[in-house]
Structure formats: C-alpha cells, structure tokens
Amino acid sequence: MIPYGRQDISEEDIRSVVEVLRSDWLTQGPAVERFEQEVARYCGAKYAVAVSSATAALHVACLAAGLKPGDALWTSPNTFVASANCGLYCGARPDFVDIDPRTYNLSVDALEEKLARAEKQGRLPRIVIPVHFAGQSCDMDAIAGLGKRYGFTVIEDASHAIGGRYRDTRVGSCAFSDMTVFSFHPVKIITTGEGGMVLTNRQDFYEKLVRLRSHGITRDPRFMEGESDGPWYYQQIELGFNYRITDIQAGLGASQMQRLDEFVARRRQLSDRYDSLLRDFPLTLPWRHPDAYSAVHLYVVRLRLDLIGKTHRQVFEELRQHGIGANLHYIPVHTQPYYQKMGFRKGDFPEAERYYGEAISLPLYPGLTENEQDYVVLTLRNIFQ
C-alpha cells in the first residue's frame, strides 16, 4: 500500500534520539529548549512552547487567550476535529465559517458576513482559528484586520504548514496572529512521533503557556503569592495539565528541523509533478494562492463528477483496491455525530459539504518516488477510462 503520508527518518534523526537517551534528561530538559529555540528562530517568533500534541497546544492556547464557558470559538469546518474540540475543552461553543471554494480554507468573505451578523446579535467570537489547509496559509492580513475590528484573538492552526510562508513572513512568525500551533504527528511536515508547539510574540501568553503545560505550577517568585519557602518551593497558581513533550521526542524534532526546507521543497516538487501529470484528467487540481508558499502537507484533487461515470466512493475504493492509500481531508466537523447532537445540521456549511463529496488526498510525502507517483497517475487514468 502506498500511504497518503508518512514520516521520513534518517540515520541522523536516530543518532539524535539515541544521544538524548544517553544523556541526563529524558523530559523537560535541554533538548526541549533546543527544539523550541530552533523552531522559534526559524519562524521568526519570539517564544515557542513545545507540548505533547497539537491538540494539547490548541487547548492551552485557548486557555492562554482567556477562552471561558459561554464564549464562542470559530474555525473552519474543513479541518480535523481538534481545531474545534479545543473550544469545548474550555466550555466554549464552537461554530464554523464556511470555506473558500478555491483554497478550501475558511472564507474571509463568509467570516466578514458572519461577524457583522454576530455583532448585531451581541454574539461575537472570542477566538477565531484559521486552519492553513494542506499547508497553504489563509489570508492572514484580512483575518488580522477583522480581529482588530471585532476584538477576537487569532490562533493559527498551522498543523499542516510549518515551513510554509505567507507573503514575506514564515508561517509561525505570528506577524498576523496572537499564537500559532504546529503538529508533529508522523504524517505532518516534520515529526516527533507525537508532539505540538505554540508560538507567540507575547510574553504574557508565553508565561501562561509554560505554566499550563505543567499543572499550573510556577517556580518563579515573581508569580507567587507571598514569599518563597526556600529552594524546593513551587506554587500552583492555576489549573494546568501534564502536556509535556519528552526530550526523546524533542531530540527527534530538532534533528528533523535540519531537513524542514528539504522536506517542503520535495513536497512542492512532487506536487508540481502531479499538477502536470494530471492536467488533462477530469479533476480540479489544487489552486495556489499568490500570497502563500505552501508547505503542501496534502495533495487534494476534486473529482469532476459530471465528467466521470463513477461515484466518489467508487473511485476511492478502486484506488484502495490498487494499493493506493487515498484519503479524505476532511469530513466536515459539523457533520460529526457529536456536533450534530449540539445542534449543527447537514446543509449548514454547504461549500465544505460539497467539497467533501468530491475530494481525494493522493499520496504525498518526501519519500514518495516518481515511480510510485506514476503508478498513482496510471491507476487514476485507468479508473477514469
């Protein structure tokens, strides 16, 4: 089976992990700090806080932004459930903004309309989470402008997008947002096995994120109530979690960072190659926004069902039968049973639902060979004949 995505682990990566295993620290030691500094420097952000997953990163980012029960959090329906669940963890109500039919990112026009309506009803969101779908940045300038006008915090879910750029900024710089979240799950651009990170330029967010990662505990006398009892002393000043990442994982992450640009270049090369090989197929190929340099986490095509005598599902099943691990990103979050029970309905976000009826993620990862890619293209050609 050719999977839709997979990690790329080098001997150097393995050496880096083994080095940590031989060291004095297995968790919350120097490798974590090194990894954080490496990512912050690369992205051009002041602060980075590594945690156990992007899901944990989204949770603590929402808490740091002050998300509370009764608040609203808006995101894209075309995302992994974690982008919305983080609102529920904080007792807030998630809601969605339909997608742009070209980029499959949250539509800025739809956002603007929904904000105008919400303002009249006094139900403005406290947080908006744009998701950089498939590695292509959302229109962050416009979203940041709306954030200022309507007073919401912007948290970028850049789980797909480390190594990408928006205009002349790196994704993760937080030039147009309050915080940015990365995922280091094995199918993502770089991996730590499991892992995530929050980047920010704000010191107050940074200090809060560090505490929330570890039980809400501080050892810094500046944040304590009263005097320190002595060198052993710490205080819990809020409710946090154990969301720490290990040094073992961070050792892998720091090593993977050395090849980030190479990974993205290879993904873009394979994606360009798909573009030219699939040019005449009954497919809508990915559209590239001129402001974005995509990290190309996913290569998504849409079936032109009017030109194909088969259903979406048939095409999918035939790909799988031929050993191609095609996938679908994403089932619109509001159509999940859990969200339906909260009152969302099919039909609420028609653009995301239409997209779901036609989209297929083809295999794309740095280790995919041109032979394998040719096989994917040939198989598709046969399916469409």
Ligand SMILES: *Cc1c(COP(=O)(O)O)cnc(C)c1O
């Ligand atoms: C993978 C992913 C997440 C969750 O990442 P984990 O590190 O697995 O918790 C969140 N949002 C998006 C858009 C993702 O693709």
